[in-house]
Amino acid sequence: MRIRATVAAVTGALALSAFAAPASQAADSAWFVQAQAAKAHAGQSVSSAKSALAADAAAADLGVTFSNLKVAKAVKVGTSAHVSTTVTYTLTHGANYDLTSDDFANGPYLYKGKFEAPDAVLFGYDAATCNATSTTTANCSGKIDIYPGEGDLINSDAGKWSAGALALQYSTGDVSDQGALGSTLVQRASQLTVNAAPEPVKKGKTVTVTGKLSRANWETNKYAGYATQKVVLQFRKKTSSTYTNVKGITSSSTGTLKTTTKATVDGYYRFTFAGTTTTPAVSAAGDYVDVK
Structure with missing residues (x-):
């Protein structure tokens, strides 16, 4: 108060x-x-x-x-x-x-x-x-x-x-x-989403991963995209409990995220954001992709 x-x-x-x-x-x-x-x-x-x-x-x-x-x-x-x-x-x-x-x-x-x-x-x-x-x-x-x-x-x-x-x-x-x-x-509290497609995907084919990084806007009382921030795409094999970095990307002017990678094995894709002084770190829940 x-x-x-x-x-x-x-x-x-x-x-x-x-x-x-x-x-x-x-x-x-x-x-x-x-x-x-x-x-x-x-x-x-x-x-x-x-x-x-x-x-x-x-x-x-x-x-x-x-x-x-x-x-x-x-x-x-x-x-x-x-x-x-x-x-x-x-x-x-x-x-x-x-x-x-x-x-x-x-x-x-x-x-x-x-x-x-x-x-x-x-x-x-x-x-x-x-x-x-x-x-x-x-x-x-x-x-x-x-x-x-x-x-x-x-x-x-x-x-x-x-x-x-x-x-x-x-x-x-x-x-x-x-x-x-x-x-x-x-x-300003942060949110991060992820979606990997297609599901399932053939081995060696392209997986497109999209999402959005948002944070609280205290003046509108809504969440809004966090622009031009460094975010890392990570992958975790179905048989593993550990995520590894795949590549770094930057959020768009509206906070959206989009990148591609090659499908190799079944597993989970997620985005992770390290945070700034004004916005806390956040990781999306992993999105599972079945590789045929």
């Missing part, structure tokens, strides 16, 4: 409402609304963001720090289904804080671009849960929730995101915000 840095002067109650979307998920999540508000002030200082949350209070840094953050190497996001990924970290706080208090919450987030003025931010719907390991430290676990069908991402968002964590006190608006704790790839 995300905010964008296109609104730079949201303050007070407006900040709390402007970034509560999607309202269907956020209406009952005080953590989600206030955490987003704290990061919604693109180009402003952290103290300005705090003041927006508590205009009548003397907002201050909570003195909370985060370390040992772990996040998945990549998060694959399709066109509509909700995607959730878990982030863990160590939280260090003053001995006077009660992590179980309803007035205190913390959680992880991902941000694209600069920490001080991110282009986009992804939060979890709920605050993290923490287990105390001492009077001043705790091991915490929180989620990042992504709803591509509700506009959480645009295509240019694919690629590297940085990880941060934020703690806040609801009653005062006090905030501790820390970035550069880790990184992950948020990727």
